[in-house]
Amino acid sequence: MPPPTSDRRSEILEHSKALLRTRGFNAFSHRDLATLVGVKSSSVHYYFPSKEDIGLALMAAYRQEILSLLASLEHRPVPERLEQFASVFASAASSGDQWCVAGMLASDYATLGEDLQAELRRFFDAVEAWLATQAQLIRPGLSAPAALQLGKASMALLEGSLLLARCQQEPQRVSHAAKALKALMGVGPFSG
Amino acid sequence: MPPPTSDRRSEILEHSKALLRTRGFNAFSHRDLATLVGVKSSSVHYYFPSKEDIGLALMAAYRQEILSLLASLEHRPVPERLEQFASVFASAASSGDQWCVAGMLASDYATLGEDLQAELRRFFDAVEAWLATQAQLIRPGLSAPAALQLGKASMALLEGSLLLARCQQEPQRVSHAAKALKALMGVGPFSG
DNA sequence: GTCTATAAGTAGATAGAC
DNA sequence: GTCTATCTACTTATAGAC
Numbered sequence: 001m002p003p004p005t006s007d008r009r010s011e012i013l014e015h016s017k018a019l020l021r022t023r024g025f026n027a028f029s030h031r032d033l034a035t036l037v038g039v040k041s042s043s044v045h046y047y048f049p050s051k052e053d054i055g056l057a058l059m060a061a062y063r064q065e066i067l068s069l070l071a072s073l074e075h076r077p078v079p080e081r082l083e084q085f086a087s088v089f090a091s092a093a094s095s096g097d098q099w100c101v102a103g104m105l106a107s108d109y110a111t112l113g114e115d116l117q118a119e120l121r122r123f124f125d126a127v128e129a130w131l132a133t134q135a136q137l138i139r140p141g142l143s144a145p146a147a148l149q150l151g152k153a154s155m156a157l158l159e160g161s162l163l164l165a166r167c168q169q170e171p172q173r174v175s176h177a178a179k180a181l182k183a184l185m186g187v188g189p190f191s192g
Numbered sequence: 193m194p195p196p197t198s199d200r201r202s203e204i205l206e207h208s209k210a211l212l213r214t215r216g217f218n219a220f221s222h223r224d225l226a227t228l229v230g231v232k233s234s235s236v237h238y239y240f241p242s243k244e245d246i247g248l249a250l251m252a253a254y255r256q257e258i259l260s261l262l263a264s265l266e267h268r269p270v271p272e273r274l275e276q277f278a279s280v281f282a283s284a285a286s287s288g289d290q291w292c293v294a295g296m297l298a299s300d301y302a303t304l305g306e307d308l309q310a311e312l313r314r315f316f317d318a319v320e321a322w323l324a325t326q327a328q329l330i331r332p333g334l335s336a337p338a339a340l341q342l343g344k345a346s347m348a349l350l351e352g353s354l355l356l357a358r359c360q361q362e363p364q365r366v367s368h369a370a371k372a373l374k375a376l377m378g379v380g381p382f383s384g
Numbered sequence: 385g386t387c388t389a390t391a392a393g394t395a396g397a398t399a400g401a402c
Numbered sequence: 403g404t405c406t407a408t409c410t411a412c413t414t415a416t417a418g419a420c
Contacts, residue, residue, distance in 0.1 A: 023218075045397065051395090103299075107295075110215050111215050117359075120359060153372040159356065160353070163295070163351060164316060164344065167316065168317075173344055177345055180342075180345040198385095222415090223412070223414090231386095233388095235387050241415080242415080
């Protein structure tokens, strides 16, 4: 296994993240990364033997990043938690031409290896469970299945908004979606 | 220009559509298509000189298909229109491993040529405008900008649901999203 | 009009140099 | 431990055969 804290490795990962988020998993190569950091493409294979390894490393870091954020919101009021969560997507949209790591990988789902597919599913399961919990805190009468559906719809709304914000060059779509998210969560006859 | 009504051309387009929807624009090639229809990859270049041409043909057909559907709903009640529209996405999800043409191309946006990017934007503009019109029919007091925001959020919800339905292997997500769509459209304090 | 031979460049990966 | 020479297969595209 390559050194987990190598500077070069981190540098490659950073570039991988940017390329994944702008172009997609199937539209960048070891060669692109090699050019960016100034080595030969085969050097990149030392740090990441297969392309799947790059995807797995990116997802592991992203999962850590997002779940840490959610954990850090524990002592905030629920509406603020949702705002903070949505702001992660809003800041991704503000970068102009980037989607989020998980959303982009989800779009490339059919071309990923089994391990990466499983990691991606686990990520969405965790985030949607968290959203379901927030929904139940807002509306205590909500059944667990209904809350989970609400969590899934919320995630879909945010991912879709970021996708279209990028395509339509309207970063503000994501913050508008955050408002729609609260509308979905807080009110209306949403029945499981 | 190649013959617009060639059988071979249509056959290639059909396979292109399926490959685009499952794998994405950057994960299939003229070669894949050639194998599927039983010719050499260079033959496919006769019908579609560049890959961008395949994307443009797919979008043109898809745009036609969806806008025709929307037009055909003119004499139906508004809630039924929304159901019919959502059912397009639901049937895409039921195919198991496919996203929709426009959603997938949106995910590959940064790698597309300018013409295809423009075509994609025009498509979403048209559909979202239609959704905004439906929103104003349901809620006559809604301002035009607020209605448009609602249309954009609705589209985001459906695209995101289909993306995640595919990834999480839960086709029913899209029909659940259709319910959430009506909740968004029909009720709640959604303010621009 | 339809299709193929051919080619320049790229993707992903291996074996091995330093 | 770090990196490169090298390889096979693939991608896109052109020129030209039938």
